[in-house]
Amino acid sequence: MRAGNEAPEVPVPVRILLVDDQPLFRRAIATLINEQGDLTVVGEAVNGLEGVEKAHALTPDLVVMDVEMPVMDGVQAARLIREQLPAIKVIMLTVSEDDDHLFEAIRGGVHGYLLKDLRPEQLYDMLRSVMRNETPVSPVLASRLLAELRENPRSRRPSPAAPEPAVSRRELEILQLVADGLTNKEIGRKLSITEGTVKNHIHNALQKLQMENRIQAAAYIVRQGLGNPRRR
Template sequence: MTAPDPIRVLLADDLILFRRAIAQLIEEEADLEVVGQASNGLLAVEAALALKPDVAVLDVEMPVMDGIEAARRILAALPETRVVMLTVSEDDDHLLEAVRLGVHGYLLKDLAPAELFDLIRAAMRNENPVSPALVGRLLAAVRAGTPPPRPERADAEGPALPQRELDVLRLVADGLSNKEIGVRLSITEGTVKNHVHNALAKLDMDNRIQAATYVVRHGIGLPRRP
C-alpha cells in the first residue's frame, strides 16, 4: 500500500533559531514535510500563495505584518489551508480575534516538539487544537461577557442541538481531542467527528472552537450558573 503524502507545512517566525530548529525536527517525522519558511507575516502570505501548504504555522508577533493579519489573508485566499497560531503567553490578547477569523489551532510555544507535531496532525483532522491554558482563558472571556466569536443569532438560545452534540461540544470546550471525547463518551472517534460536523452546520459556524464558545456563552444545555 502506498504511504499517504506527507502533510506540507509552512513555518513563519522571526526567531530564526527557533524556526530552523522546529523545521529540522519536523523533517524527522515521516508524515510531515516543511515546504517553506518565512521571517515575517508578509513573507508568510507570499510563501503560502506560492506553495499552498496544507498547514501554515504562524507566530503571532512578527515584524512587517503580524501573524493575525497574515492568517486573515491566508484564510481568505486559501480556504483549504489550515492555519495554526503560536504564542509565547497565555495572556495573548489576540486569542479572540484569531478565533473570530476561524484559525484551526492556537498553541503556546512552550509545548514539547512531539505535542506540536500531534497538534499539526490534529489540525489536518479539523480538530482545532488549542493549548489547555488558552482554552481556559478563552472561555473565561466568553463567560465574562466578551462578544462571541461570531455575530449573535436572532434567537438568543440558538438552534436546538441534540444532547449528545451538546455533550461533545462541552468536551471540546474542555480542550479534549476527538479521540479523548470518544473514550469519555464511549463512542467511536468517527461518531465524535460526525457530531461536531452536524453541530457546526446547525450553528452556522466555521470551527469547533467557535461552536464550543457559543455553547458556553449562552449556557445551552449547561447547568445554570448562580
C-alpha cells in the same frame, strides 16, 4: 492480493509553511518536523506579509505562524490566508499569552493556538490533529478563553431573539462537553461511543452552525447559555 509488480502506496506528507521572524527557532522547528515521515516543511517566511505571499505561491496544507512579527503580525496574516486561501489550515505557535491575540486569532478562523513550550512529540501530535479537523489549543489558553466567555455577562447571556440551536440533541450534548474542555477521546469514553462517532457529530454540528472549529462552537455554547453547569 497486491500484484507482484505493484509498489505499495506511500502516504503523501503534510506540506507545512513556517512563518516566524526568529531564524534559529524557525530552523530548529523545520529540522524537527522534517524528521517525521508524514510531515514536511515546504517553505519558510520571516514575517506575516511574506507568509501570505508564500502561502499563495506554495499552497501548503498547513501554515504554522508566529504572532508578534515585523511588517505584518501573525494574526492579520492568518486572517488574510483564511479569507484568500480557505483550503489552507493555519495554526498559531507563539510565546504570546496575550488574551487579545488569542481572541482575535480564533475570530479570524485559525485552526489552533499553541505556546512554544511544547515538547516535540506534543507539537507533532497537534499538527496531525489539525489535519484531522480538530482544533488544538494550549490548555491554559483554552481555559482562559472559555472563562472569559463565562465571566463576561454580555458574552454568556443569550439574546432574547436567539434562535433555537439547529443541532440535534446528541450534537448539542457533545458540544456542551467540548465547551467543558473535554477531548474527543474523553467525550467518547463519557458517552460510551467511539472517538470517530464523536468527530462525526462535531463535524456535522459545525456545518449546521456554519463555524470553522470547535473553539468557535464552544464559544457559541457559552454565549447562548446552553452549557452544562461547571464541573469540578
